[in-house]
Amino acid sequence: MNDFTFFSPTKFIFGREAIDALGGELSKRFFRKALIVYGGASAVKSGVLKRVKESLDANGVAYEEMGGVRPNPELQQVRAGIELLRSSKCDCLLPVGGGSVIDCAKAIAFGADYDGDVWDFFDGKAKITKCLPIAVVLTLPAAGSEGSASCVISNDAISAKRGVGADIIRPILAFMDPETTFSLPPYQTAAGVTDMIAHICERYFSGQGPALVTDALAASLIRTLIASAPKALADPRDYEARAAIMWAGTLAHNDLVGCGRASSAKTRAGGWESHALEHELSAIDPKITHGAGLAVVMPAWMRYVVDADPSRFIAFGRDVFGIAPADSSDESVKAAASETINRLQEFFVSMGMPRSLKEFGLEESSIDQLLDGLEKSKGKVFGAFKPLGREDARAIYKSAF
Amino acid sequence: MNDFTFFSPTKFIFGREAIDALGGELSKRFFRKALIVYGGASAVKSGVLKRVKESLDANGVAYEEMGGVRPNPELQQVRAGIELLRSSKCDCLLPVGGGSVIDCAKAIAFGADYDGDVWDFFDGKAKITKCLPIAVVLTLPAAGSEGSASCVISNDAISAKRGVGADIIRPILAFMDPETTFSLPPYQTAAGVTDMIAHICERYFSGQGPALVTDALAASLIRTLIASAPKALADPRDYEARAAIMWAGTLAHNDLVGCGRASSAKTRAGGWESHALEHELSAIDPKITHGAGLAVVMPAWMRYVVDADPSRFIAFGRDVFGIAPADSSDESVKAAASETINRLQEFFVSMGMPRSLKEFGLEESSIDQLLDGLEKSKGKVFGAFKPLGREDARAIYKSAF
Numbered sequence: 031m032n033d034f035t036f037f038s039p040t041k042f043i044f045g046r047e048a049i050d051a052l053g054g055e056l057s058k059r060f061f062r063k064a065l066i067v068y069g070g071a072s073a074v075k076s077g078v079l080k081r082v083k084e085s086l087d088a089n090g091v092a093y094e095e096m097g098g099v100r101p102n103p104e105l106q107q108v109r110a111g112i113e114l115l116r117s118s119k120c121d122c123l124l125p126v127g128g129g130s131v132i133d134c135a136k137a138i139a140f141g142a143d144y145d146g147d148v149w150d151f152f153d154g155k156a157k158i159t160k161c162l163p164i165a166v167v168l169t170l171p172a173a174g175s176e177g178s179a180s181c182v183i184s185n186d187a188i189s190a191k192r193g194v195g196a197d198i199i200r201p202i203l204a205f206m207d208p209e210t211t212f213s214l215p216p217y218q219t220a221a222g223v224t225d226m227i228a229h230i231c232e233r234y235f236s237g238q239g240p241a242l243v244t245d246a247l248a249a250s251l252i253r254t255l256i257a258s259a260p261k262a263l264a265d266p267r268d269y270e271a272r273a274a275i276m277w278a279g280t281l282a283h284n285d286l287v288g289c290g291r292a293s294s295a296k297t298r299a300g301g302w303e304s305h306a307l308e309h310e311l312s313a314i315d316p317k318i319t320h321g322a323g324l325a326v327v328m329p330a331w332m333r334y335v336v337d338a339d340p341s342r343f344i345a346f347g348r349d350v351f352g353i354a355p356a357d358s359s360d361e362s363v364k365a366a367a368s369e370t371i372n373r374l375q376e377f378f379v380s381m382g383m384p385r386s387l388k389e390f391g392l393e394e395s396s397i398d399q400l401l402d403g404l405e406k407s408k409g410k411v412f413g414a415f416k417p418l419g420r421e422d423a424r425a426i427y428k429s430a431f
Numbered sequence: 432m433n434d435f436t437f438f439s440p441t442k443f444i445f446g447r448e449a450i451d452a453l454g455g456e457l458s459k460r461f462f463r464k465a466l467i468v469y470g471g472a473s474a475v476k477s478g479v480l481k482r483v484k485e486s487l488d489a490n491g492v493a494y495e496e497m498g499g500v501r502p503n504p505e506l507q508q509v510r511a512g513i514e515l516l517r518s519s520k521c522d523c524l525l526p527v528g529g530g531s532v533i534d535c536a537k538a539i540a541f542g543a544d545y546d547g548d549v550w551d552f553f554d555g556k557a558k559i560t561k562c563l564p565i566a567v568v569l570t571l572p573a574a575g576s577e578g579s580a581s582c583v584i585s586n587d588a589i590s591a592k593r594g595v596g597a598d599i600i601r602p603i604l605a606f607m608d609p610e611t612t613f614s615l616p617p618y619q620t621a622a623g624v625t626d627m628i629a630h631i632c633e634r635y636f637s638g639q640g641p642a643l644v645t646d647a648l649a650a651s652l653i654r655t656l657i658a659s660a661p662k663a664l665a666d667p668r669d670y671e672a673r674a675a676i677m678w679a680g681t682l683a684h685n686d687l688v689g690c691g692r693a694s695s696a697k698t699r700a701g702g703w704e705s706h707a708l709e710h711e712l713s714a715i716d717p718k719i720t721h722g723a724g725l726a727v728v729m730p731a732w733m734r735y736v737v738d739a740d741p742s743r744f745i746a747f748g749r750d751v752f753g754i755a756p757a758d759s760s761d762e763s764v765k766a767a768a769s770e771t772i773n774r775l776q777e778f779f780v781s782m783g784m785p786r787s788l789k790e791f792g793l794e795e796s797s798i799d800q801l802l803d804g805l806e807k808s809k810g811k812v813f814g815a816f817k818p819l820g821r822e823d824a825r826a827i828y829k830s831a832f
Contacts, residue, residue, distance in 0.1 A: 031609075031674040033446025038439065045434025045696055208432075242675040243682065246655045250647035258643060273432040274643040277690065281644065286687075289678065295446055 031241040031290035034299075038284040040177045040201050044277065048205040049081050049167060053089030055203055056122065056165060063092040064165070065120035067111065067135040069099045069127045078169055078210050082126055094118040099127070102316040103134035105185045108148055111138035115162075123164045128222075129173020129182075129320075132166055136181040136199045139164050152183060152192040158199060165203035169210040171276040172222030172321055174229055174283025176204040182309070184316060189399075191313040192407055193305075195298060204280070208272040216263050220381035221321025223259045223275060226282040227252055227374075228324040232300040233288040235332075235342060237415040241290030248287040249349035251278050256350070259381055293414075301414025303335075304328040306407060307426060310400040311390070318390050325383035326390075329375035330430035336367050338416040343367035350374075387430045397427045432642040432691035435700075439685040441578045441602050445678065449606040450482045450568060454490030456604055457523065457566060464493040465566070466521035468512065468536040470500045470528045479570055479611050483527055495519040500528070503717040504535035506586045509549055512539035516563075524565045529623075530574020530583075530721075533567055537582040537600050540565050553584060553593040559600060566604035570611040572677040573623030573722055575630055575684025577605040583710070585717060590800075592714040593808060594706075596699065605681070609673040617664050621782035622722025624660045624676060628653055628775075629725040630683040633701040634692050636733075636743060638815040642691030649688040650750035652679050657751070660782055694815075702815025704736075705729040707808065708827060711801040712791070719791050726784035727791075730776035731831035737768050739817035744768035751775075788831045798828045 043051050056064060064086065066079070073079045074097075086093050096111050115123075115138055125135035139162040141148030150156035166176040175181070179200050182193040214222075230248045255278050261271035281287065288299030307330075308323040336343050340363050347353035347370030355366035379385050401420050404412075411417050418426075444452050457465065465487065467480070474480045475498075487494050497512050516524075516539055526536035540563040542549030551557035567577040576582070580601050583594040615623075631649045656679050662672035682688065689700030708731075709724040737744050741764050748754035748771030756767035780786050802821050805813075812818050819827075 031446070031671060031678070033448055035442065035444050037442040039442075041436065041438040041440075043436050043696065044690070045432075047434055047696070051696075240671055242655050242659060242671060243652065243678045246651035247648055247682075250651040251644065254644050254647045270432060270641055270643060273691070277432070277644045281648075289445070290674070295444065295448065295452075 031244070032238055032292060033295035034289045034292060035295045036285060036289050037197055038177060038200070038286065040204050040284070042177070042204050042206060042280065044206045046207060046209060048207045049078065050085055052082060052165070052167065052205050053085035053087070053091055056086070056091045057089040061091060061122045061163070063094065063118065063120045064122050064124040065111070065115050065118065065138070066093050066095045067099060067123060067125040067131055067138070068097050069131050072213070073097070073126050073169065076169070076210060076213055078167065079126060082124070082167055093124070094120055099131045099134045100316065101130045101319065102184045102191065102312045103130045105149055105183055107134055108137040108141060108183060112141045112148060115142050121162065123162055124167065125164065126167040126169065128168070128170025129175040132173070132175035132201070133181045133183060135164055136175070137183050140199055149185060151194050152185070158194065158196040161198045164199070164201040166201045166205065168204060168206045168276070170214065170218065170222065171211060171279040172225045174226065174279050176201055176206065177280045177284035179285070184313060186316070189313050189403060190406065191309040206276055206280070208269055208276050211272050211276060212267045214266065216382055217319070217322070219262055220259065220383050221319045221325070222279065223255050223321070223381065224325045224378050224383055225321035226255055226279040228304055228328055229282040230287050231328065232302050232305060233291050234346060235415045236291040236300040237339070238291050238293060238299070244287055244289045244291055245345065245349070249346070251282055251287065252350050254278055256377055263381060301412065303413045303415065303418060304331050306404060306412060307331060307423065309407065310403040311387070311392070313403050314396060314399055315390065315392070322383055323390070325378035326385065326387055326430050327426065329371055330426050332371045333429065334422065334426045335416040336371065340364060340367040343370050346370055347373070387427070394428065394431050397424055400427055432645070433639055433693060434696035435690045435693060436696045437686060437690050438598055439578060439601070439687065441605050441685070443578070443605050443607060443681065445607045447608060447610060449608040450479065451486055453483060453566070453568065453606050454486035454488070454492055457487070457492045458490040460564070462492060462523045462564070464495065464519065464521045465523050465525040466512070466516050466519065466539070467494050467496045468500060468524060468526040468532055468539070469498050470532050473614070474527050474570065477570070477611060477614055479568065480527060483525070483568055494525070495521055500532045500535045501717070502531045502720065503585045503592065503713045504531045506550055506584055508535055509538040509542060509584060513542045513549060516543050522563065524563055525568065526565065527568040527570065529569070529571025530576040533574070533576035533602070534582045534584060536565055537576070538584050541600055550586060552595050553586070559595060559597040562599045565600070565602040567602045567606065569605060569607045569677070571615065571619065571623065572612060572680040573626045575627065575680050577602055577607070578681045578685035580686070585714060587717070590714050590804060591807065592710040607677055607681070609670055609677050612673050612677060613668045615667065617783055618720070618723070620663055621660065621784050622720045622726070623680065624656050624722070624782065625726045625779050625784055626722035627656055627680040627683040629705055629729055631688050632729065633703050633706060634689040635747060636816045637692040637701040638740070638817070639692050639694060639700070645688055645690045645692055646746065646750070650747070652682055652688065653751050655679055657778055664782060702813065704814045704816065704819060705732050707805060707813060708732060708824065710808065711804040712788070712793070714804050715797060715800055716791065716793070723784055726779035727786065727788055727831050728827065730772055731827050733772045734830065735823065735827045736817040737772065741765060741768040744771050747771055748774070788828070795829065795832050798825055801828055
């Protein structure tokens with residue numbers, strides 16, 4: 031197990047009565063005015079926003095609102111949010127939704143007390159040292175942003191989607207009621223589960239040595255997700271399945287399953303190859319759901335890199351699917367590793383996720399644009415499990431069509 | 432999954448360079464003087480104390496020292512520590528050792544700013560509302576106190592051993608270097624692993640319904656401990672095994688494996704029956720190592736309560752040991768549940784733990800004294816998996832001889 035630092039200070043308040051605790055938790059921390067950030071009409075229609083406001087009202091916490099945050103949240107909205115926060119003198123952020131809404135709120139929170147433009151943080155021109163407190167009401171479990179140190183924002187003007195990370199942007203509070211996810215459509219549910227599994231896999235396949243506790247936790251989370259997702263899809267009101275997905279999604283990304291898998295205590299576990307490959311898809315077409323993009327590019331990435339260390343895929347296949355090579359021959363090992371990747375992809379497809387980039391309406395002719403964006407975000411070579419250059423990435427994208 | 436609150440704000444700094452980070456982490460939080468608390472000569476002999484002081488010196492953090500904290504730390508030492516802390520004007524606690532040392536430091540930390548006697552907190556006469564910051568250097572993984580909200584202190588004058596709990600007493604920092612545990616004797620190693628498994632089991636057998644994620648994590652931690660302990664016993668310098676044990680011990684008790692297993696978000700998961708039964712053993716003989724006591728009373732407790740819900744033991748046996756009932760008949764279920772308990776006890780014994788209370792030199796004639804103490808600590812009836820009265824507890828103690 032490599033050296034690591036694990037710091038997940040978020041207070042998670044989970045269950046049927048979670049949202050009712052909101053106003054009390056904010057007022058006892060002396061917050062006076064929250065900027066509520068949300069996405070589309072579902073927060074209104076579902077009644078969640080109403081419950082949030084009732085809890086704030088009951089505890090004397092004022093609020094301002096900013097709705098309409100789109101999936102793959104965009105820089106212009108962040109800038110508008112920063113303006114609104116400053117003019118309305120809010121002292122904390124209250125995103126109500128999923129990863130897009132939370133990440134938009136995070137960028138507002140660390141951009142608010144910075145004199146330059148908030149994109150500087152994503153461009154490497156500024157470092158996050160200050161951040162307003164963030165309390166999350168999670169209604170779309172997927173991105174794990176409610177407990178994570180990361181934030182991803184799109185910049186349409188330059189067709190870019192970039193991420194930043196800092197412990198200081200981890201939410202201080204997260205309110206999580208699985209019942210608020212009963213109304214999630216199957217596609218969003220499946221894309222969310224795919225994203226969670228990807229968060230675990232990015233860390234699992236980090237190219238580092240053993241981390242016995244972490245590997246066991248990682249496999250048990252994925253097994254729980256694979257068991258629970260079909261139940262939630264069959265019966266959207268299955269509380270146990272919805273609760274398992276919601277909580278697993280948090281633990282998939284608060285860095286618990288990265289402990290000991292980074293190259294040192296100062297770095298983050300994993301090369302995040304699949305996320306990098308996927309971010310370029312959403313960058314050129316923001317309508318592509320992040321998890322759905324991952325369902326296609328992750329198996330493609332795995333097939334391209336598996337030979338760099340098949341034993342890692344054997345361990346994964348054994349602990350997640352119970353797959354064992356017939357014998358120790360290279361051929362059997364390769365077959366078992368290949369079966370492992372196939373099983374994972376078939377699971378994504380069984381939930382209704384796409385298998386090919388064609389299903390997004392993309393053409394192979396866009397690959398060069400994807401590669402240009404990738405190089406801008408990640409440099410000429412990226413990846414931890416196996417270093418990938420432009421032509422490697424081309425081969426992966428190509429194989430995903 | 433029942434409602435829960437999960438809050439584990441400790442920053443864990445883990446690995447070969449963990450202790451060197453100590454002084455820097457304290458000084459950047461503006462601490463000026465630490466009260467170092469430690470136990471016997473091993474902290475000196477191992478060189479850990481020297482490394483701690485070097486790191487403090489290098490970062491301009493002064494310190495005061497209090498050594499000689501005994502296993503099952505005693506109230507008099509806590510009182511002396513509070514005096515020393517006040518007179519030396521320390522602003523943080525720095526326990527170097529295991530659960531006993533950490534718990535002694537915790538009691539000093541929350542007793543320091545209280546006008547009455549610190550035992551009031553253990554006697555239900557006072558509530559913990561203030562606590563000095565605690566940074567831990569863990570060298571004896573077992574109790575999980577480095578990440579926990581709990582603190583257990585003995586009061587020899589009244590032969591009592593009592594616990595308190597509050598989120599505010601969770602350490603803010605924990606420095607964990609598995610190499611510092613290379614010198615741990617086999618008995619301490621085995622007792623530590625037993626304590627960790629007990630922390631998981633107390634929550635697993637909480638008498639509450641399903642908590643899919645939590646149950647999967649719990650089983651995976653126990654499997655990792657069962658796989659790693661024999662390796663650490665065979666080769667005390669096996670870094671991966673020592674690291675797995677150390678990190679699993681933290682996660683066994685920071686409440687991660689309690690999420691959704693308590694009756695409500697406001698209560699703690701589990702009835703802590705085995706701990707209650709064991710605390711009375713150490714109360715009448717402080718030389719009894721907590722983990723060794725648990726190795727005897729936990730299987731005895733399990734055999735006494737298994738019929739209240741054999742299905743829970745079946746799930747445990749399946750996920751931890753791969754045990755399956757031959758068929759669904761009551762007889763097969765009982766046999767599989769019984770095999771599960773036997774396997775767990777045999778694992779403890781295989782590590783060198785005792786099987787019977789006789790091995791501690793105790794006599795059945797002490798049972799009434801144990802029961803008197805138990806009633807004082809826990810009341811007339813206690814337990815979450817199955818309520819236990821005085822005669823139930825008598826039967827369990829009797830069966831453990």
